[in-house]
Amino acid sequence: MSDVLLETSDQIATLTLNRPAKRNALTDEMVDEFLDALESVARSDARVVIVTGAGKGFCAGFDLSLAGVEAEGDETAFWMGRQEKFATLVTRLRAIPQPTVAAVNGAAAGAGLGLALACDTRIGCETAGFSSAFIRVGMSSCDIGVSYLLPRAIGTTRAFEMMLTGRMVDAAEAERIGLTLRSVASDALMPEAETLARAIAENGQMGTWMTKRGMWANLEAGSLQAAIELENRTQILMRSTGSLAERARARGFAKPD
Structure with a gap:
């Protein structure tokens, strides 16, 4: 089965990251699939896009099991190409004509945080969490648009704290600081996202x-x-x-x- 699922019903498209055993951590192939799905949605008659994850996690970010895999050819060029492709997830989500709603069903960490922030708005369930996790593994928290999008969502004071500590912000705090629109029970997450999507789709x-x-x-x-x-x-x-x-x-x- 594909690592990215695309379903459309009543002009609402749902994009589901589908590696639940890995908390939907992103691979190179998964990013390609996601970008292809966005291209398909952009050309379709869908009016709104919901982005979510299968299983217990929204997206755990970059699959760190790939960190030690040797690159073919120039390693710096390889990693720059990979970095730029992952960042395209953010710019493409912003560029498609349809509004996007992140239905955050679990942890959104690292690139997963960037993916959630790239959506136009976010709803979280009670188990949702948000973390700029890369700083905890020797990298920078400035990754795939987070340093631009996060302070615009919650202000610089809170954004700096999140990005410098890498701590997990739980669902209640995320709602309080404006990182999510609201927090709902897990079984109400998709119905709530669909209700919002339908309200958007009713407009021209x-x-x-x-x-x-x-x-x-x-x-x-x-x-x-x-x-x-x-x-x-x-x-x-x-x-x-x-x-x-x-x-x-x-x-x-x-x-x-």
Whole structure:
């Protein structure tokens, strides 16, 4: 069976990391499968993507059993290529038109933390945990976007503490500090994620895409004025689709003709 499963139902795609015996630790082949699945989703009519893990873990990060495997050819070039490919998980999740929801069903450590942060929002179950674990094994916590995404999610003070200690943040703390939207019982995790996905999918596809793109773009905006300029142009673009009046009437915000 594939290490990455893709299922779509009612325009909601679910991507499941599927190495439960290894807490869904990532291999090179698994990253390739995940990227292929994202390409498939991006071209599909899916409106929202849920990312989760099989078994008791969301993603334990890079499979450390691969750390001692000798590379063919130049070792530094090999590891740089691997590092860049793993980081593509983050940029590709951000780039696809569909909003993404991480349903964190267990530990999200190292690259698993980066994967969860790359999703547009996160829901955790009671056994979820978050750790910037690489610093505990002689590496840097600055890995696959974590140093950019984590402080934007929870602020620099908490992000520095997490990244410098590598400690595990449990589900209750994650909800309190804004790392997750909310924490629910384990058996309620996927229903809760699906409910959120359906609420997103009810809105217009183009407007949802533009909201995702605009939000990410304005997280990098140099000023409020720059952010507003992008918003203004986006709204005029959306007005030109002709769906404003139609949707306003359909939802009871405007009188029928």
